[in-house]
Structure formats: structure tokens, C-alpha cells
Amino acid sequence: MTSPFRTEAQAFRFLLLVAVGTAAVVVAHAVAGRTVLVVVCVLAAGALAASYLVGRPRPRTLPSAPAHLGPPAERRALLLLVEDAPDEAALAGLRERSDRVLVVAPVGTSALRHWVSDVDRARDRARSRLEDAVSRAQAAQLDATGVVGDEDPLAAIDDALRTFGGDEIVAATSDPELLAALRGRYAIPVTAVSGRR
Amino acid sequence: MARHETLRPQTWEWPGPRVLLEHPAREDTHARVDALRRAGYAVAVCPGPTAADRCPLAGDEGCAAAHDADVVVSSLGLETDEAREALAALRARLPRLPVLVEAGAAAASRWPQLVRERDRLEPGVEPSELVERVDAALEEARGGD
Numbered sequence: 335m336t337s338p339f340r341t342e343a344q345a346f347r348f349l350l351l352v353a354v355g356t357a358a359v360v361v362a363h364a365v366a367g368r369t370v371l372v373v374v375c376v377l378a379a380g381a382l383a384a385s386y387l388v389g390r391p392r393p394r395t396l397p398s399a400p401a402h403l404g405p406p407a408e409r410r411a412l413l414l415l416v417e418d419a420p421d422e423a424a425l426a427g428l429r430e431r432s433d434r435v436l437v438v439a440p441v442g443t444s445a446l447r448h449w450v451s452d453v454d455r456a457r458d459r460a461r462s463r464l465e466d467a468v469s470r471a472q473a474a475q476l477d478a479t480g481v482v483g484d485e486d487p488l489a490a491i492d493d494a495l496r497t498f499g500g501d502e503i504v505a506a507t508s509d510p511e512l513l514a515a516l517r518g519r520y521a522i523p524v525t526a527v528s529g530r531r
Numbered sequence: 532m533a534r535h536e537t538l539r540p541q542t543w544e545w546p547g548p549r550v551l552l553e554h555p556a557r558e559d560t561h562a563r564v565d566a567l568r569r570a571g572y573a574v575a576v577c578p579g580p581t582a583a584d585r586c587p588l589a590g591d592e593g594c595a596a597a598h599d600a601d602v603v604v605s606s607l608g609l610e611t612d613e614a615r616e617a618l619a620a621l622r623a624r625l626p627r628l629p630v631l632v633e634a635g636a637a638a639a640s641r642w643p644q645l646v647r648e649r650d651r652l653e654p655g656v657e658p659s660e661l662v663e664r665v666d667a668a669l670e671e672a673r674g675g676d
Binding site for chain 1: 543544545546552560561564565568569570571572573574575576577596
């Protein structure tokens with residue numbers, strides 16, 4: 335049988351919480367009324383459930399990447415457009431090391447709009463940002479095309495890697511969590527570039 | 532590793548052939564990944580077990596990335612108990628899976644049950660040679676089917 339706990343320390347903490355919760359219930363039963371006892375029971379059960387849910391096993395993500403697409407010597411880059419388009423210096427750097435660039439603009443939408451299937455405006459905004467970024471990349475003499483991608487930036491990059499390929503990811507974002515997620519998911523270089531001011 | 536992860540890795544996202552690089556985070560990781568990808572391989576990189584987290588191969592849960600790989604390249608060395616345990620588990624659980632091991636000759640001779648000489652890669656192997664050895668290992672494995 336597989337242990338639901340990742341480490342012995344986690345199992346010990348859970349056991350400690352059970353002991354503390356039990357003690358609290360016993361004390362509440364001895365010195366307080368029924369209402370307090372019910373509240374203590376609910377809190378103890380909630381704490382146990384939270385402890386288990388927070389510490390439950392989750393699959394580890396190994397960075398990975400598909401096989402290279404295109405001619406063997408060709409270098410392809412994915413430019414993830416989360417915030418503003420990258421500035422001229424970033425585009426010049428990209429031109430130095432890439433033969434082809436695919437600009438990927440995820441549809442930035444809220445959970446509520448997604449839930450009510452109202453993503454048209456967000457898609458229009460993403461398309462507008464994409465067209466601007468591709469124009470600027472082409473003006474910087476990059477062989478650039480673009481695509482509006484999934485709402486989830488990681489899913490958008492997955493799709494782009496399957497169809498266009500990519501030997502590096504350049505993310506126009508300052509979001510450290512997104513950068514960490516990209517580096518944890520893909521076994522190709524991920525760099526962040528500053529946006530246009 | 533993040534606090535709440537287990538060591539059971541996710542399944543492969545990409546079509547094969549697939550190479551699992553068991554490779555500590557080093558400067559040459561991207562060069563090896565790039566060479567293998569340009570040779571047509573999907574690649575996943577595992578930094579290997581640590582003293583705090585056992586390799587899933589050595590436990591009940593197994594390792595989806597290793598089970599579905601076509602070739603494994605282990606660059607974790609043979610110096611630590613954790614690295615040897617992972618390698619032993621690979622050999623035991625997946626006896627037909629080609630496993631190339633980057634290790635010095637002296638270390639390999641000390642652990643002959645873990646590293647056959649023909650599966651040994653010289654430490655610091657160049658990416659181009661790595662690709663050749665992976666190609667050969669895969670060819671041999673397919674020929675043996």
C-alpha cells in the first residue's frame with residue numbers, strides 16, 4: 335500500500351495534530367457546553383482535512399521538451415507575450431540567436447469570463463497585442479509569425495511546441511511564478527525579457 | 532523540490548523516441564538536451580534523488596518517465612547511495628531498457644552489477660558522442676526485440 339504521506343515528518347505532524355485535536359475535544363466536552371464542543375469538533379476536523387489536503391502527494395514535474403522541428407541547424411524561438419511586447423534590445427538579442435520566431439499571445443481572461451464563455455473580447459485584445467508584437471518583431475528583421483494561444487500560458491506553449499517547435503522560450507513577463515513554472519516544465523532555455531515602456 | 536510534490540513524475544507529454552536524462556542541474560544540461568532534440572528525441576530531465584527524497588523507482592510508486600522512456604542516460608554518478616539505489620532500481624524494474632551510465636572507469640569497475648562497460652559513458656561526454664551512443668543503444672534494443 336502506498337503511504338498517503340510524502341515523508342515521515344509529515345506523517346508525524348498529522349499524528350500530532352490528531353492528538354492535539356483529540357485533547358481539545360476532550361477538554362471542550364469536560365468544561366464547556368454542547369455548542370462549544372461542536373465548534374471544537376468542526377475546527378479539529380477542518381484542521382485535519384486541511385493538513386492532509388495541503389500535504390497530499392502531487393506528481394513531480396520533470397522538465398521536458400519534444401524533438402526539434404525544422405531543419406537541424408535552424409534555431410526556433412517561442413516569444414511568449416504575456417505582458418507588453420519586448421523592447422528593441424530584447425528583439426535584437428533574439429535576432430542574434432534565432433532563425434525563426436513564433437509569437438504566442440495567450441488569451442488573457444478572468445475565471446468568471448471563462449466560466450460564462452465570454453472570451454471574445456479577451457481574444458480580440460490578444461489578437462491586437464499579437465499583431466503589434468509581430469509587426470515590431472518583423473520591423474526588427476526577425477522572421478516572425480504569431481498565434482493566439484490558450485488562456486493558460488503553459489498550454490499555449492505546449493501547443494506551439496507541438497506545431498512550430500522551439501529551442502528556447504523568451505517570455506515577456508516579470509511574473510516570477512510564471513517563469514518558475516516555465517523553467518520547471520520545459521527542458522529548453524527560458525529567459526525573461528523586459529517589456530516596452 | 533517544492534514542498535508538496537511527490538517523486539512520482541508526470542507521464543510524457545511528447546511523442547517518442549524518448550530519452551530520460553538523469554542529470555544534476557549543470558551548465559552542460561541544455562547542450563545535451565539540444566543535441567538529443569536535434570537528433571529527433573523528446574527529452575525529459577530528472578535531477579535525481581536526494582538524501583531527503585528517495586527515487587520513486589526504488590519505492591512503490593514507480594516512475595512514469597522512466598517506464599515510458601526508450602533510453603535512459605544516468606549522469607548521477609555512482610558515489611552516493613541514492614544514485615546507486617536509483618540505478619539498481621532501474622536495472623531491476625526495467626531490465627530491457629537501455630541505460631547508459633556516465634561514470635569513470637574506476638567507479639564502474641567497483642559496481643559492475645550496475646554498469647556494464649559497454650553501457651559506460653566517459654564523464655564529460657560530448658553531446659555529439661552522447662547522441663551517437665543513444666542512437667546505438669536504441670538500435671541495439673530494437674534489434675533485440
